[in-house]
Amino acid sequence: MLNGDMDLHSLIIKFRDFIALNWERILELDTQDESDALLIDWLQVNWEMxxxxxxxxxxxILEIYGDGADNGRSSRIQFADALPTHRVLLKSKxxxxxxxxLNKKNxxxxxxxxTLDRFVSMRPDGWYYEEPPFDKALSFINGKEVVFNINDVEFILGHIVD
Incomplete structure (x- = not known):
């Protein structure tokens, strides 16, 4: 438990619900943005908030979400010089x-x-895409992408050791 009845897993699921709900609108704005950074900045600021x-x-201070922000100094929006102290980990529920x-195996x-990289969805072509319903979690094992159903995992806080 983090605070009262709010735990990290619930915070992350609410974040996922938020980006899914607002995805179409942010994509509209992103296509009009010449910087090509609006989408990744939006994801990062919402991750932080x-x-x-x-x-x-x-x-x-959590590791960045996905690609992080296009901030110049760092991949964060707030506290741009802050180094991450924790990461969000996936644990079997x-x-x-x-x-x-993705790889069709247990x-x-x-x-x-x-470590959670970002939320994705699988298409019938067998590949993942960063799009709603964001019902999968992307991670990496030895540099190789893996994709898990979010109903099969729990999100926990992991301390980054120096």
Missing amino acids: LVERQIPNPKI NRSLVFDH VEIDEAPL
């Missing part, structure tokens, strides 16, 4: 193997929890 800032410990929808993720 809707997830990171809701964690009751102000000393926790049922302490069992989790099906990787994976053990609890021994070394994986």
